[in-house]
Structures are given as C-alpha cells and as structure tokens.
Amino acid sequence: MxxxxxxxxxxxxxxxxxxxxxxxxxxxxxxxxxxxxxxxxxxxxxxxxxxxxxxxxxxxxxxxxxxxxxxxxxxxxxxxxxxxxxxxxxxxxxxxxxxxxxxxxxxxxxxxxxxNGQLISTGAFSEPGQGGDISQIRTNAVKKGDAWQINGKKALVPFGGMAGLYVVLCSTDPNTAPTHGMSLILVEAGREGASVHHLPEKLGGRLMPFADITFDQVTVPESHLIGTQGNGYQHAQSFFTENRIQIAGLALGTAQGAFDRALDYVRQREQFGKKLAQFQVTRHKLASMAAKIEAARYLTYFAAWSFDNKKLEPRFASMAKMTAARTAVEVADEAIQLLGGYGYMTEYEVEHFYRDAKQAEIFQGPPSVQKDIIADALIGKLK
Ligand SMILES: Cc1cc2nc3c(=O)[nH]c(=O)nc-3n(C[C@H](O)[C@H](O)[C@H](O)COP(=O)(O)OP(=O)(O)OC[C@H]3O[C@@H](n4cnc5c(N)ncnc54)[C@H](O)[C@@H]3O)c2cc1C
CATH class of the missing domain: 1.10.540.10 (Acyl-CoA dehydrogenase/oxidase, N-terminal domain)
Incomplete structure (x- = not known):
C-alpha cells in the first residue's frame, strides 16, 4: 500500500x-x-x-x-x-x-x-418539481424528422444563461419505465425557444450564476443525442458518481483553506496575555479540524484513484462527497469561531468559505441521498 x-x-x-x-x-x-x-x-x-x-x-x-x-x-x-x-x-x-x-x-x-476555456458547459438535470429524484423528470424530447424537439423546464442550472452548451436530461420514451425512457441531449446556447430566468441571489457560490431554463419547442439535430437513446438515466447516474468525487475535491480545498486562515490567525492573535494558539481549547479544535480534513482527503483520493483504475464502487463516491462536504461546513464554521468577530467580516475570507461550503452538501444530492446509496450497497437485496 x-x-x-x-x-x-x-x-x-x-x-x-x-x-x-x-x-x-x-x-x-x-x-x-x-x-x-x-x-x-x-x-x-x-x-x-x-x-x-x-x-x-x-x-x-x-x-x-x-x-x-x-x-x-x-x-x-x-x-x-x-x-x-x-x-x-x-x-x-x-x-x-x-x-x-x-x-x-x-x-x-x-x-x-x-x-481551452473558450466555452462553458453545464448540465440541466433538476426540475422545479424533481431534484434528488430525477427518475420523475418531465422535460421531454420528441423525434420530429431528423431532429429532437424539447419541451420542459430545468431548475438551478449553474452558469445558466452563460454556458455555451447544455447537457439536458429528457424523457424520450414515455411508454417505458422512467429509468429506461430517458436520454441526454446536447443543446447549444441561443437555440430558438430556450429562455433563461436568472436566479440572482444565493448564499454562496457567487461567481457561478444560476438560472432556470425553459425549453419551448427547442429543436436540435438528432445527432445531438449523447450516448444511447433510453440510457440517459444510467448515463446521468454514472456522471453523478464521477462528479461527486470532483465535488469532494472542491469541498476538501474549501475546508483546508478555511483551516489555513484559522491557523495563521490563532498563531498571531493574543488575548488574556497569551496567543490564542496556546489555549488548550484552541489546540484541540485545530487537532479535530485537521483530523477531519485528513480523513476526508484520503477518502476522496481513494475514490478518485478507484475511478481511474476502474475499481470504483459508487458508494465510495457518495462517502467521499458526504464526508468532505460536511467537513467543509464544520471546519469553516470553527474557523469563523476562531477568528471571532473578524471571522464574521468579509475581509477575513472565512465568511465566504463558510457560505460556499454549504453548496457541496446540496449539489449532486443531499446527504440523505448519499446515505441511501451507501446503505443500498451495504444491505443489498433483501429476500
Ligand atoms: C450549488 C448547486 C449546484 C447545482 N447544480 C446543478 C446542476 O448542475 N444541474 C442540475 O440539474 N441541478 C443542479 N442543482 C440542483 C441540485 O441538484 C438539487 O438542488 C439537489 O439535487 C436537491 O434537489 P432539490 O433541491 O429538489 O431538493 P429535494 O430533492 O426536494 O430535497 C430537499 C431535501 O429533502 C431531503 N430529502 C430529499 N430526498 C430525500 C430522501 N430520499 N430521504 C430523506 N430525505 C430526503 C433532504 O434533506 C433534501 O435536502 C444544484 C444545486 C446547488 C445548490
């Protein structure tokens, strides 16, 4: 090893x-x-x-x-x-x-x-009525000659309105079981019938604009089908697994960045005649924060390594994301506490690390969804 x-x-x-x-x-x-x-x-x-x-x-x-x-x-x-x-x-x-x-x-x-950074892409999976449970999506694509015609509404799309292309999950075979009747379709920005509703205010992630996108008879060539018709749900789930590991990496960096700032601060700041770093309560906080970060780091690296070596069990992607995201939220919270009143101020940065950390706990499925994936794998099929 x-x-x-x-x-x-x-x-x-x-x-x-x-x-x-x-x-x-x-x-x-x-x-x-x-x-x-x-x-x-x-x-x-x-x-x-x-x-x-x-x-x-x-x-x-x-x-x-x-x-x-x-x-x-x-x-x-x-x-x-x-x-x-x-x-x-x-x-x-x-x-x-x-x-x-x-x-x-x-x-x-x-x-x-x-x-090359010339184009931004995004994924449109969630809908106003369906977030975690994408098997129930309503956006549909119908074949018209040699084109797909798309109708429906997608919610909470990152870079919505700014991206040059959208990977859109659509129902294409409504008479089949939902998980076998979906397809992924590529839609470029600017197609007639696509309208953008910007969502200007949110807790964190303020350099990543969000929008809802409505598709009203948006037409794209049939060659824009991504993968196999009817396998869109499976393709999306496979992508979510990969993306959960990427999100775990972002959450890990967020946790580490908040920790670095807290460590720098407590080494310098003096109160009651001592550096904050000399109080046992501070030292123990730092130790707990560092231990959580290392645990999240090795789980995340292990999941990424397993993916690269074609050995990934999806539960490890869920474990990595769930653990790294929670670590980011908890470490950023403690970092603000260690900086005291200054931690609450924008200038000291941990304030926005805290706001950003939360997005990793929602995006690509909340902890409840990750826990179900893990539990399903652990318990298996019951007789
Ligand atoms: C930063 C960010 C980026 C995003 N990016 C994208 C994107 O790129 N593309 C896209 O399509 N969408 C995106 N979304 C939307 C995101 O995928 C959904 O918000 C997420 O899947 C949760 O769906 P929902 O908001 O409808 O919540 P719901 O599914 O309604 O869940 C709400 C809450 O109910 C609870 N819950 C849900 N399911 C269960 C369950 N099975 N058991 C117990 N409790 C449960 C959880 O606490 C959950 O947080 C993004 C959201 C955020 C915040």
Whole structure:
C-alpha cells in the first residue's frame, strides 16, 4: 500500500497552487462576488494552462491524466479561494457526459473549446418539481424528422444563461419505465425557444450564476443525442458518481483553506496575555479540524484513484462527497469561531468559505441521498 502522490501529481498540485496564488486576488474576488461578475479571462488562462481538461484525453486537447489530478487541481484552487476555485472548476461541468458517452463527432466538435476555456458547459438535470429524484423528470424530447424537439423546464442550472452548451436530461420514451425512457441531449446556447430566468441571489457560490431554463419547442439535430437513446438515466447516474468525487475535491480545498486562515490567525492573535494558539481549547479544535480534513482527503483520493483504475464502487463516491462536504461546513464554521468577530467580516475570507461550503452538501444530492446509496450497497437485496 502506497499513499504518496507520484512526482507528476505533486508537480500538478504545485502548478495549480502557484497559478491560484498568482491569479486569485483577494480584493478582486470580493469585488467580483459583490457584483456577481465572473472573470472570463481567468477561464481562458486556466484552460490554456491545461487545468480545466486535465482529466481528458490528449487527442481532444486534454491533459491525458485522470480524476486524481482533477481533484488535486480543484482542491488547490478552492484552498486559495472557495468561490473562484469552484467556479473555475465548474466551467466544464457535465462535459464528462460528452467524453464518456457521446460519439466522436460531438466530442471533436465541442470538447476542445471546453478544454481551452473558450466555452462553458453545464448540465440541466433538476426540475422545479424533481431534484434528488430525477427518475420523475418531465422535460421531454420528441423525434420530429431528423431532429429532437424539447419541451420542459430545468431548475438551478449553474452558469445558466452563460454556458455555451447544455447537457439536458429528457424523457424520450414515455411508454417505458422512467429509468429506461430517458436520454441526454446536447443543446447549444441561443437555440430558438430556450429562455433563461436568472436566479440572482444565493448564499454562496457567487461567481457561478444560476438560472432556470425553459425549453419551448427547442429543436436540435438528432445527432445531438449523447450516448444511447433510453440510457440517459444510467448515463446521468454514472456522471453523478464521477462528479461527486470532483465535488469532494472542491469541498476538501474549501475546508483546508478555511483551516489555513484559522491557523495563521490563532498563531498571531493574543488575548488574556497569551496567543490564542496556546489555549488548550484552541489546540484541540485545530487537532479535530485537521483530523477531519485528513480523513476526508484520503477518502476522496481513494475514490478518485478507484475511478481511474476502474475499481470504483459508487458508494465510495457518495462517502467521499458526504464526508468532505460536511467537513467543509464544520471546519469553516470553527474557523469563523476562531477568528471571532473578524471571522464574521468579509475581509477575513472565512465568511465566504463558510457560505460556499454549504453548496457541496446540496449539489449532486443531499446527504440523505448519499446515505441511501451507501446503505443500498451495504444491505443489498433483501429476500
Ligand atoms: C450549488 C448547486 C449546484 C447545482 N447544480 C446543478 C446542476 O448542475 N444541474 C442540475 O440539474 N441541478 C443542479 N442543482 C440542483 C441540485 O441538484 C438539487 O438542488 C439537489 O439535487 C436537491 O434537489 P432539490 O433541491 O429538489 O431538493 P429535494 O430533492 O426536494 O430535497 C430537499 C431535501 O429533502 C431531503 N430529502 C430529499 N430526498 C430525500 C430522501 N430520499 N430521504 C430523506 N430525505 C430526503 C433532504 O434533506 C433534501 O435536502 C444544484 C444545486 C446547488 C445548490
């Protein structure tokens, strides 16, 4: 058993950290977050440097590496800044559906621009009436000649209105069991009949705009089917499993970034004639925070490594996301407490790490959904 990162992995981790240190400006991030303005030039830079497509094959301009490397980049970015880090890593969201399931034409047409930061992708799975339970979605796509016509409404779509392409989960065979009657369809932005309803206010993630998207007779060529017709539910679930590991990496970086700031602070701040770091209660808090982070880290790395080695059991992706997300929320909460009144102030950053941490607990399924996946795997079929 060898728990160490390889030399190239350490180099990638260092390169991502150096990039974030050089490009993520604290004051600008606070300003952009207030204005909810996404810094588009940074997507291009991180794409050109290979961070966005690190886990994609080289023949479509990816880095030829795996999910472990993707997680290392996400962790480093979010450690430097949870808001900007997560937003940058999400610019290629759901494009894994194209990579894993689409035919060569769709891959070569769309993926290189995503890898290079020229295009943003997103996934439209949830609906106003169906979030965790996507088997009940109502958005449908009907074949009309050599095209798909899509009708329905998708909810809480990250980069909705800003993304250049949407991976949309649709019901395509309503007479079959829902889980065997869905398909994934690629829709480019700007198609007639698609309208965007922006959702301007939210707790965190303020550099990742959200929107609901309505599809009213939106027509795309039949070649925009991603994967196999009728297997959309299975393709989506498979993508969710992969994406849960990526989210775990972002949550891990968020936890580590909040911890770093708290540690720096308690080493300097004096109260009652002592450094805060000398009070036993502070020392024990730091120890608990660090232990939680390490536990989340190795679970996340293990899940990513298992994915890359085709050994992943989905329950480990759920365990990683559930554990890393809870760790981020708890560590950021303690970090604010350790900084006291200053922790509550925007300038000291842990305030936005705390707000950002919560999104990892909802997105790609709340803890209750992860626990059901884990319990199903543990208990198996009952006689
Ligand atoms: C940051 C963020 C990013 C997102 N990105 C996307 C995206 O890219 N694409 C997309 O389509 N959607 C996205 N969403 C939507 C997200 O996937 C849904 O919000 C999520 O799946 C939960 O669905 P819901 O909000 O409808 O909650 P519901 O499914 O209604 O659940 C509400 C609450 O009920 C409880 N609950 C739910 N199911 C169970 C259960 N089985 N057992 C016990 N309790 C349960 C949980 O506490 C849960 O939090 C995003 C949301 C957020 C916050």
């Amino acid at each position: 060898d728990f160490s990162l390889s030399k190239p992995q350490k180099e990638i981790q260092k390169a991502a950290w150096e990039f974030a240190k050089g490009e993520f400006d604290k004051e600008l991030i606070i300003e952009w977050s207030k204005e909810q303005r996404f810094p588009e030039t940074l997507i291009k830079k991180s794409g050109e440097l290979g961070f966005i497509g690190i886990h994609y094959p080289e023949d479509i301009d990816g880095g030829g590496m795996g999910l472990v490397e993707n997680v290392l980049v996400g962790e480093a970015f979010c450690r430097k800044d949870s808001t900007l880090g997560a937003a940058l890593m999400f610019t290629g969201y759901a494009s894994e559906c194209i990579l894993r399931f689409a035919d060569k034409n769709l891959k070569t047409k769309f993926l290189p621009d995503l890898m």
